[in-house]
Amino acid sequence: MSAESRFLTLLRLLANDPAAQGLADDVAILPVGDTRLILTSDTMVEGVHYLPTDPPADIGWKLAAVNLSDLAAKGAKPVGCLLNYALSGDDAWDEAFIAGLGEALDRHAMPLLGGDTVKMPTGSARSYSLTAIGEATGAVPTRSGAQPGDRLYLSGPVGDAGIGLVLASADAAASGPLVEAYRRPRPRLAEGALLAPHATAMMDVSDGLLIDASRMGQASGVAITIDHIPLSPALERVRGASTAVQIAAARAGDDYELLFTMPRGLTPPVRAIPVGHVAAGSGLTLIIDGAVIPLPDSLGWEHG
Amino acid sequence: MSAESRFLTLLRLLANDPAAQGLADDVAILPVGDTRLILTSDTMVEGVHYLPTDPPADIGWKLAAVNLSDLAAKGAKPVGCLLNYALSGDDAWDEAFIAGLGEALDRHAMPLLGGDTVKMPTGSARSYSLTAIGEATGAVPTRSGAQPGDRLYLSGPVGDAGIGLVLASADAAASGPLVEAYRRPRPRLAEGALLAPHATAMMDVSDGLLIDASRMGQASGVAITIDHIPLSPALERVRGASTAVQIAAARAGDDYELLFTMPRGLTPPVRAIPVGHVAAGSGLTLIIDGAVIPLPDSLGWEHG
Numbered sequence: 001m002s003a004e005s006r007f008l009t010l011l012r013l014l015a016n017d018p019a020a021q022g023l024a025d026d027v028a029i030l031p032v033g034d035t036r037l038i039l040t041s042d043t044m045v046e047g048v049h050y051l052p053t054d055p056p057a058d059i060g061w062k063l064a065a066v067n068l069s070d071l072a073a074k075g076a077k078p079v080g081c082l083l084n085y086a087l088s089g090d091d092a093w094d095e096a097f098i099a100g101l102g103e104a105l106d107r108h109a110m111p112l113l114g115g116d117t118v119k120m121p122t123g124s125a126r127s128y129s130l131t132a133i134g135e136a137t138g139a140v141p142t143r144s145g146a147q148p149g150d151r152l153y154l155s156g157p158v159g160d161a162g163i164g165l166v167l168a169s170a171d172a173a174a175s176g177p178l179v180e181a182y183r184r185p186r187p188r189l190a191e192g193a194l195l196a197p198h199a200t201a202m203m204d205v206s207d208g209l210l211i212d213a214s215r216m217g218q219a220s221g222v223a224i225t226i227d228h229i230p231l232s233p234a235l236e237r238v239r240g241a242s243t244a245v246q247i248a249a250a251r252a253g254d255d256y257e258l259l260f261t262m263p264r265g266l267t268p269p270v271r272a273i274p275v276g277h278v279a280a281g282s283g284l285t286l287i288i289d290g291a292v293i294p295l296p297d298s299l300g301w302e303h304g
Numbered sequence: 305m306s307a308e309s310r311f312l313t314l315l316r317l318l319a320n321d322p323a324a325q326g327l328a329d330d331v332a333i334l335p336v337g338d339t340r341l342i343l344t345s346d347t348m349v350e351g352v353h354y355l356p357t358d359p360p361a362d363i364g365w366k367l368a369a370v371n372l373s374d375l376a377a378k379g380a381k382p383v384g385c386l387l388n389y390a391l392s393g394d395d396a397w398d399e400a401f402i403a404g405l406g407e408a409l410d411r412h413a414m415p416l417l418g419g420d421t422v423k424m425p426t427g428s429a430r431s432y433s434l435t436a437i438g439e440a441t442g443a444v445p446t447r448s449g450a451q452p453g454d455r456l457y458l459s460g461p462v463g464d465a466g467i468g469l470v471l472a473s474a475d476a477a478a479s480g481p482l483v484e485a486y487r488r489p490r491p492r493l494a495e496g497a498l499l500a501p502h503a504t505a506m507m508d509v510s511d512g513l514l515i516d517a518s519r520m521g522q523a524s525g526v527a528i529t530i531d532h533i534p535l536s537p538a539l540e541r542v543r544g545a546s547t548a549v550q551i552a553a554a555r556a557g558d559d560y561e562l563l564f565t566m567p568r569g570l571t572p573p574v575r576a577i578p579v580g581h582v583a584a585g586s587g588l589t590l591i592i593d594g595a596v597i598p599l600p601d602s603l604g605w606e607h608g
Binding site for chain 1: 307310311314315317318319320321323324327331332334336337338339341343344345346347349350351352353383384386387388390391395398399402403405406409410415416417418419420421422423424425427428429431433435437
C-alpha cells in the first residue's frame with residue numbers, strides 16, 4: 001500500500017460514523033433533530049492554492065467561495081462558518097483579507113461563528129482554513145448517484161479560472177473576466193438548491209472537469225462520456241477554441257461550476273449546458289468535435 | 305485603535321449572528337431544532353504551539369485534546385470533528401500524528417467527519433486545525449456568569465504543563481508526569497458535563513490561571529480574588545512550592561483544567577479545589593500564603 005493510501009486508511013478508521021460518509025464525498029452529512037447539517041472544510045496554502053501576489057481581498061473571498069461551493073453542490077443553505085487565520089504581520093494585508101472574506105460571507109448570508117487566529121514563524125507560508133456549516137434544504141445529492149441513461153450537465157463554462165491563473169501568474173496586475181474567474185469564483189448556491197431535488201448526482205468542479213467527472217463515474221459505478229466542453233466567450237476571445245484549448249479547459253481547476261446528472265427527458269430548472277451522458281460500465285470517454293480524444297495523462301489537479 | 309483591535313473589530317462585524325456570541329467566548333452556540341450545538345476550532349502551529357521535537361503522536365493527541373477541552377468547559381458531549389492537516393513529507397511522522405489524534409478521538413468518542421489535507425511548501429512551519437462539534441447536555445455555562453459571593457474552583461492543579469514544556473525544550477527525550485501533562489493534556493469532559501448545571505461561570509485554563517481568571521472576571525463584571533494556587537506533588541517534587549514557583553504555575557498555560565464558579569454553600573459534584581472567590585467590583589487580586597502579591601506584568605499566554 002502506498003504511503004498516501006495508508007494515510008487515508010488511517011483517517012478512514014477515525015471516520016467511523018455514517019455522517020462522515022467514509023470521507024468519500026466533499027462533505028459530511030450530520031443528522032441533528034429533524035434536519036441534516038452539511039459540513040465541509042477547505043484549506044488554502046500560500047504558493048499552493050493561491051499566488052503570493054494575489055490581492056488579499058480576493059484570497060479572502062476565495063476561501064469563503066470554495067467552501068460555499070461545496071455547500072452549493074449539496075443544495076444546502078449556509079448556516080455559519082469558523083475561520084482559522086494566520087496573521088501575516090502586515091496589518092493592512094490582514095484587514096483586506098477579512099474585508100474580502102466578509103464580502104463573500106455577506107453576499108451569501110453566512111455569518112462567522114468563531115475560529116482561531118495564530119501567528120506563524122517568520123518566513124513560513126501561511127495557510128487559512130474555513131469550516132462551513134450548511135443546512136440541507138431537501139434532498140442531498142451525492143456524487144455516487146449517476147445512473148445509466150442520465151444526461152450530464154454543467155452550470156456554466158469551464159477553463160476561465162485556469163487561464164486567469166496563467167494571466168495572474170505572468171502579471172499580478174492583470175485584470176478582466178478570466179482573472180476575475182480565478183480570483184473571485186461564484187459559488188452556485190441558488191442553482192444548487194434548485195437542482196438538488198432533481199439531480200441524480202452532483203458535485204462542484206474544483207479540480208477540473210475531466211478529473212471530477214471521472215470521480216463521479218467511479219463513485220457511481222458508471223461510464224461517463226463528455227462530448228462537449230463549454231468555453232466562455234471571454235476565453236475564446238483570448239485563446240480560441242482549438243482542441244488543445246478545449247482539453248486544457250477540461251483539465252483546469254478552480255471554476256466551481258456544478259457538474260450534475262439528471263434522467264434523460266427531464267429539463268434542468270436552471271441554466272445548464274449539456275456536456276455528456278452516462279452509460280453502464282466504467283471509465284471516462286472524451287469526445288471533441290465528434291472524435292474520441294485520448295485522455296491526457298493528468299486529468300486535473302490532484303490533491304496532496 | 306490598535307491594528308489588533310481593528311482586526312478583531314472587522315471579524316466581529318462578520319459575526320453578526322447570536323450563535324457567535326460576539327466572538328467573546330471560546331465557542332459558538334448554534335441552536336438546531338431542539339438542541340444546541342457547541343462549535344469550536346483551534347489551530348496548532350509548529351514552533352509556536354508545540355516543539356518541532358515533540359513526538360508526532362503527542363501533537364496529534366493534543367490537537368484533539370485542546371478542542372475537546374473547549375467542549376468540556378460547556379458541559380458538551382462530543383459529536384464529531386473536521387481536521388485540516390498539512391502533510392509533513394515524512395510518511396511515518398504523518399501516520400504517527402494520526403495515530404495519536406485517533407487515540408484521543410477514540411477515547412472521547414469523537415468521530416472524524418471530514419476536513420482537508422494539504423501540502424505545504426518546503427521549509428514552512430506546518431499548522432493543524434481541528435474544528436470540533438459538541439452537543440449541549442443541558443445548561444451551557446459561559447465565562448460571563450460569575451456572581452459576587454461565588455466561590456472559584458479548579459478541577460485540578462496548574463503549572464505541570466508549563467514545567468513539562470521547560471523540560472521537553474531542554475531535552476526532547478524527557479519523560480515523566482510533567483512532560484506528559486504538557487504533551488497529553490486530559491480534557492475534563494466528564495467533569496464538565498457534571499458541573500455545567502451548577503457552575504455560574506466556567507472555562508478551561510488554556511492560557512494560564514491568572515489571565516483566564518482575569519478574563520472571567522472581566523466578562524462577568526466582577527472582582528476575582530485567587531488565594532490558593534494548587535500544585536501537583538510531581539511539580540512540588542521538582543520545583544518546590546516557593547512563592548515564585550506558585551506565581552509561575554499561575555501564569556503557565558496548557559493545563560486544560562476547568563476553572564469555574566459556584567454559589568457559596570454549594571458543593572461541586574466533582575473533585576474541585578477551592579482557589580478563590582468572587583466579589584462586586586473589578587480586577588484580579590492574587591494572595592499567596594496570606595499576602596497580597598503584585599500581579600506580574602504578563603498574566604499568561606497572550607494570543608496573536
